[in-house]
Amino acid sequence: MTSQTSQALRINKVQLSLLEELTNANGVSGDESEVREIIRKKVAPFADEIKVDAMGNLLVIKHAQTPGAMRVMVDAHMDEVGFMIVDQDGDGLFEFVQVGGGDERQFISKAVVVGRQKLPGVIGYKPIHLTEKKERDQRISMESLRIDLGPAGKDQAKRGDFVAYATRFRCSGDTIFAKALDDRLGCATLIELLKTVPQNIEFLASFSTQEEIGLRGAKVAAYDFEPQVVIAVDSTPAYDFSRPDGSENTQYNCKLRGGPAIYLADRGTLSDPRLVRFITNVAEEKKIPYQYRQPGGGGTNAGALHLTRGGIPAVSISIPGRYAHSAVMIASVSDWQNTLQLLHDALANLSPAVLEEERP
Amino acid sequence: MENIIPFLLSLISEPGLSGFEEPVRRKIADQWTPLVDELSVSPLGSLHGLRKAASSDPSPSLMIATHMDAIGLMAKLIEDGLIYITKIGGVDPRILPGQQVTVHGKRDLPGIVQMLPDRLLDEDQKGKAPAFERLFVDTGLEHKDLIKLVRPGDLISFAQTPIELNGKHIAGHSLDNRASVAALTVCLEEIRNFNLAWNVLAVATTREEISLGGAKTSAYGLRPDLAIVVDVTFAKGPGTNDYRTFPLGGGPSIGTGSDNHPALTREFISLAEEMDMPHDIEAMPENSGTDGMVLPVTANGIPTVVLGLPLRYMHTSVEMAAINDIERIGRLLARFITQLKTDSMTTLFEEENV
Numbered sequence: 001m002t003s004q005t006s007q008a009l010r011i012n013k014v015q016l017s018l019l020e021e022l023t024n025a026n027g028v029s030g031d032e033s034e035v036r037e038i039i040r041k042k043v044a045p046f047a048d049e050i051k052v053d054a055m056g057n058l059l060v061i062k063h064a065q066t067p068g069a070m071r072v073m074v075d076a077h078m079d080e081v082g083f084m085i086v087d088q089d090g091d092g093l094f095e096f097v098q099v100g101g102g103d104e105r106q107f108i109s110k111a112v113v114v115g116r117q118k119l120p121g122v123i124g125y126k127p128i129h130l131t132e133k134k135e136r137d138q139r140i141s142m143e144s145l146r147i148d149l150g151p152a153g154k155d156q157a158k159r160g161d162f163v164a165y166a167t168r169f170r171c172s173g174d175t176i177f178a179k180a181l182d183d184r185l186g187c188a189t190l191i192e193l194l195k196t197v198p199q200n201i202e203f204l205a206s207f208s209t210q211e212e213i214g215l216r217g218a219k220v221a222a223y224d225f226e227p228q229v230v231i232a233v234d235s236t237p238a239y240d241f242s243r244p245d246g247s248e249n250t251q252y253n254c255k256l257r258g259g260p261a262i263y264l265a266d267r268g269t270l271s272d273p274r275l276v277r278f279i280t281n282v283a284e285e286k287k288i289p290y291q292y293r294q295p296g297g298g299g300t301n302a303g304a305l306h307l308t309r310g311g312i313p314a315v316s317i318s319i320p321g322r323y324a325h326s327a328v329m330i331a332s333v334s335d336w337q338n339t340l341q342l343l344h345d346a347l348a349n350l351s352p353a354v355l356e357e358e359r360p
Numbered sequence: 361m362e363n364i365i366p367f368l369l370s371l372i373s374e375p376g377l378s379g380f381e382e383p384v385r386r387k388i389a390d391q392w393t394p395l396v397d398e399l400s401v402s403p404l405g406s407l408h409g410l411r412k413a414a415s416s417d418p419s420p421s422l423m424i425a426t427h428m429d430a431i432g433l434m435a436k437l438i439e440d441g442l443i444y445i446t447k448i449g450g451v452d453p454r455i456l457p458g459q460q461v462t463v464h465g466k467r468d469l470p471g472i473v474q475m476l477p478d479r480l481l482d483e484d485q486k487g488k489a490p491a492f493e494r495l496f497v498d499t500g501l502e503h504k505d506l507i508k509l510v511r512p513g514d515l516i517s518f519a520q521t522p523i524e525l526n527g528k529h530i531a532g533h534s535l536d537n538r539a540s541v542a543a544l545t546v547c548l549e550e551i552r553n554f555n556l557a558w559n560v561l562a563v564a565t566t567r568e569e570i571s572l573g574g575a576k577t578s579a580y581g582l583r584p585d586l587a588i589v590v591d592v593t594f595a596k597g598p599g600t601n602d603y604r605t606f607p608l609g610g611g612p613s614i615g616t617g618s619d620n621h622p623a624l625t626r627e628f629i630s631l632a633e634e635m636d637m638p639h640d641i642e643a644m645p646e647n648s649g650t651d652g653m654v655l656p657v658t659a660n661g662i663p664t665v666v667l668g669l670p671l672r673y674m675h676t677s678v679e680m681a682a683i684n685d686i687e688r689i690g691r692l693l694a695r696f697i698t699q700l701k702t703d704s705m706t707t708l709f710e711e712e713n714v
Contacts, residue, residue, distance in 0.1 A: 091608075093598060105475075105490055109455035109676040111523050111531070120523045122531045122680065124673030126599040128452040129649065139489045140454050146598040148672065150525035150680060151609055167460070168521070172470050175500025177460070242440040243480050244494070251479050257502070322498065327458040328472045330500045 009196060009344055011337040016171055018042065019188045019336075023178035026113065026164035028082030028099050029213045032056055035078040039187060039207050046194045047205075057221045058207040065199040070352050073204040073227035073312075074193065074343070075218060075301050076186030076234065077211030080179065081325045083163035085114065085147065092153035093146040094121075096163060100212030104142045106326040112147060115161035121149045165327040174257070174333045181329040182235035183211065185319045189233050189340050198348045211301055215268070218301035222308035228355065229275065229313050232302040233343065235331070236261050236293055236318035252294065254320045257332045259289030260339035263316035266296065268303020272313035278354045279315065282346045289338050293318060313355060317343060364542050364686060367391055368522075368530060371538035375462065375517035377448050378429040378570045381405055384534075388428060388541060388564050395548040396562060402581060406574040409562040411548065414555035420705055421559035423584035423662075424693060425575050425651045426541045427568030427591065430534035431675055433461065433473070433497070433516035441503040442496040443510055445473070449569030453490045455676045460519040461497055465510035470519065471499040520677035528683055529608070535679040537568065539686055540590040540669055546690025551697050558585075558700045568651055575651035579658040585705055586624070586663050588696070590689055591650040592681070593642060593668030603643065606670045609682035611638035612689045613668035618644045619652035623709050624665035631695050637688055642668050663709070667692070 027035035036058050040050060049061040058078070064070075081100030088094055094114075098104075110123045123145055128136070147163060149156055167179040178184075190205050197203055204225040209217035211234075222230060238256040243249050254261040262279055263271050283290040293316075306314035319339045322330040376384030385407050389399055396409035407428070413419035431449030438444070443463065447453075459473040475494050478486040488494075497516060499506060518533035525531060530539075544562055551560070561582050566574035568591075579587060594600055595608035606613050614628045625641075632639040644666065647653050652666040669689055672680040701707070 089598075091596075103457075105454070106458045108457075109459060109520075109673070109678050111520060111678060120525055120531075122523060122673070122678035124531075124597065124676050124678050124680065125452070125455055126597075127594060127674035127676075128450045129674065130594065130600060130602075130604065131452065136452060136454065137489055137491075139487070144599055148531075148597070148680065150529035150531075151682070152526035152528045156526075166523070170470055172500070175470075177470055177472065177500070237477070239477050239480060241442070241476055241480060244476065244485075245482075249480060256500075323458070323472070323474055326474075328460055330472070330498060332500070 007196065009337065009341050011333050015188065015192060018191060019184060020169040022184040022188055023169045023180050027078050027080055028162040028164050029079040029210045030099065031162040032078040032209045036207065039191065042191050043194050053220060055217045055220050056209040057217045059221065059225065060194065060205040062194055062203040064202045069200060069202050070229065070350060071202045071204060071227045072347060072350060073206060073222055073225050073230040074190055075206040075208055075221065075230065075232045075305060076190045077183045077208045077217065077301055078187055079209055079212050080164065081212050085157050085161040085163060086159055089146060090154065092149045092151045094157055096147050100325065102325045105139060107145060108140055110327050111166035112163050113166045114147060114149065114157045114163050119149055119153060119156055120166065121147045121153065123147055167327050176331045176333060177328050179327060179329065181321050181331045182324045185235055185331060185336060186233040189343065192340055193343060193347065196344055201347055201350055208301055215301050215304035218304040222305045222312060226309065227312055230302065230305045232300040232305060232314065232316040234300040234316060234318045235321040235324060236298065237324050238320040238322050254291055254293045256320050256322060257335055258291040258320060259335060260342045261291050261293035261318045261320055263293050264295045266299040268299035269306055269314060269316065271315040273360050274354055274357050275313055275315040279342065279346050282349055283342050286345050288342045290342060364546055365683060367545060368539065368542040371541060372522050372532040372534045375464065376428060376430050377432040377515050377517055378567045380515055381429050381566050384428050385564065391545055392548065392562065395552060402578050404574055404577050405566040406578040407564040408578065408582065411551065411556060411560040413557055413559045419557065419559050419702065420585040421561055422697065423561040423563055423579060423582055423587045424544055425563045425565050425587060425589045425655065426544045427537045427574065427651055428541055428564040429566055429569055431569050432518060435510055435512050435514040435516060437512060438507055438510055441501065441506055442498055444496050445516060446492060450675055452675065453492050453495055456495055457490050459677055461516050462519045463497060463499060463510055464515040464517065467509065469499045469509060471497040474498050518677045529680055530683065531678045531680040533677040533679065535671055535681045536592045536674050539592060539671065539681040543590055543669060543686045543689035544693065546687055547693035550690060550694035554698050556697065557702050558697065560697055565651055572651055572654045576654040576658055579655050579662060583659060584662060587655040588693065589650050589652040589655060589664060589666045590669065591666065592671035592674060594674060595670035595672045597672040606640045608670050608672055608680065609684055610640065610670060611685060612692060613640045613642035615642050615644045615648055615652065615666035615668065618646055619648040619656055620644060620665050621663035623711065624663055627708060628665055632692060635692065635695060637692060
């Protein structure tokens with residue numbers, strides 16, 4: 001493989017503060033505008049073309065400097081899971097439902113913000129003093145939960161208002177604590193790539209909407225781009241815990257601090273084996289830690305993107321994260337840095353020759 | 361009265377779990393220093409603030425007890441990079457997944473409470489209600505680094521930052537019972553420029569959530585003639601609407617029965633009526649579940665009354681209190697204090713003893 005001399009990329013204060021801004025912003029699926037505006041400002045100095053399509057995807061092009069360069073699309077989704085207000089109970093209490101997947105056991109005793117006005121609220125629960133022992137052995141049902149804006153919040157929120165967790169970003173050593181790392185880590189990675197990627201490719205960056213409710217933005221994002229290759233950059237769960245009975249954990253999916261997780265197969269996509277081989281070779285050659293995500297369920301926007309038009313060879317690369325779809329996720333700065341480096345080096349070395357190789 | 365909100369926000373930004381109240385005790389002591397004549401700390405850690413009576417003759421004394429300790433968690437076992445936990449005080453494990461905490465190890469570490477994903481559990485364990493045996497704190501540290509910093513027994517406190525709602529309500533952890541500490545502080549400010557007939561003992565008690573041990577020992581040491589307990593009570597809210605609950609922002613509840621001396625209950629109801637202050641009567645058929653359980657039966661007995669401050673979501677990290685309830689209790693306490701006379705021990709109880 002011919003190798004571009006690679007630039008060592010670092011996650012420093014600048015990148016962390018970018019991620020802080022992105023994760024503290026709210027962008028529940030279908031309401032991504034706050035995140036989109038932040039990204040638009042960040043990428044403007046590096047972009048040749050920027051547009052927002054009918055689904056709200058932010059599509060950014062950085063042209064190649066060489067004619068006939070490969071058209072490469074890299075996607076990260078802007079949206080996060082959250083809630084929507086559906087009814088009012090009076091006294092500042094509001095009924096709500098989920099937007100995107102979540103486990104209701106994670107919703108209780110949390111601070112949230114409601115609507116574009118960002119009204120602060122909480123999801124509380126009945127005091128332990130007023131519960132029976134046998135009740136405490138049962139899961140709390142979604143129907144019993146309310147978002148509470150305080151009695152003065154009566155009539156302040158309205159049906160259809162989106163609700164996000166109020167979690168603030170925090171970084172301690174190598175550990176990042178934040179909401180929506182799925183997939184603002186991907187967004188931040190794409191922004192960094194737009195700043196640093198060598199112009200040997202036609203770089204087509206898509207910051208897409210509504211991934212969490214069915215890969216909906218991605219269904220159209222690749223149409224106008226007409227890429228030759230697509231890479232989805234997402235967050236994938238690290239379930240790398242000991243099992244309670246001490247038996248081997250064979251379903252860890254990926255490991256925190258195990259490096260970028262390269263997808264082979266998930267519910268929606270069989271990764272193009274030539275792309276997997278190419279990216280693996282780059283990682284080996286550049287001595288970048290990586291791991292294969294365990295094949296199995298779950299999925300990324302690649303599931304929609306690779307089926308666009310006549311089909312597009314695709315692969316996903318994810319940053320490991322714990323506790324996806326909860327109020328606070330955990331991710332590792334070093335995993336992020338290694339993912340950024342691997343993507344950068346892969347893009348810098350990507351050429352049509354990769355797809356001319358024989359399929360296995 | 362100056363705005364109590366900043367002080368309250370600072371109180372609920374501190375840890376101070378039962379028996380380990382130093383961080384919050386320091387904050388309270390700073391606030392009370394200009395408001396009292398003497399400050400001291402009891403052998404078990406209660407903070408005593410004394411506002412002296414004007415007369416140099418021996419005067420009767422009133423103790424007002426507000427506990428300052430908070431519920432929380434403690435490290436039980438450290439295994440494979442995770443901290444398994446137990447509770448300090450009454451904690452429903454179902455409120456814990458996704459909870460931000462601070463682990464007080466060799467240094468303070470951020471962490472979150474979580475549970476294993478269903479996919480790693482046996483079929484019959486999947487989807488269950490969170491239980492302490494299956495909950496842990498994840499600091500993101502690798503095991504080898506974690507064990508250098510955290511040991512079993514280390515405290516873990518809620519790290520939820522305070523939330524201001526519309527400027528009228530506050531949410532956060534430990535409003536039980538720091539909201540009452542704030543109410544007592546309002547009272548101390550209200551009586552600041554009054555000459556008092558009685559000594560007033562403002563007490564921020566320790567260990568209420570575990571043993572009521574702070575109130576019991578402070579009352580023994582101080583031997584007040586009367587005692588008032590201010591603690592949170594249940595506000596009406598989702599799933600919480602029976603006779604034990606009161607409207608949030610609807611004024612204090614005044615206890616009747618068990619821990620409450622009938623003469624004091626009657627006195628407080630008539631004071632609230634005089635002041636046109638909204639209030640409720642809280643039926644406490646057997647006990648108040650507060651420091652009020654020990655005060656009346658300390659030494660040779662101390663007539664006591666329990667005032668309740670309505671609180672939603674008690675013992676979660678997003679407890680919610682109304683600022684106007686806090687101010688009302690402060691004013692009600694101040695009214696009671698300023699109308700006390702040297703012979704009140706007789707007059708208050710005359711009717712009762714007829």
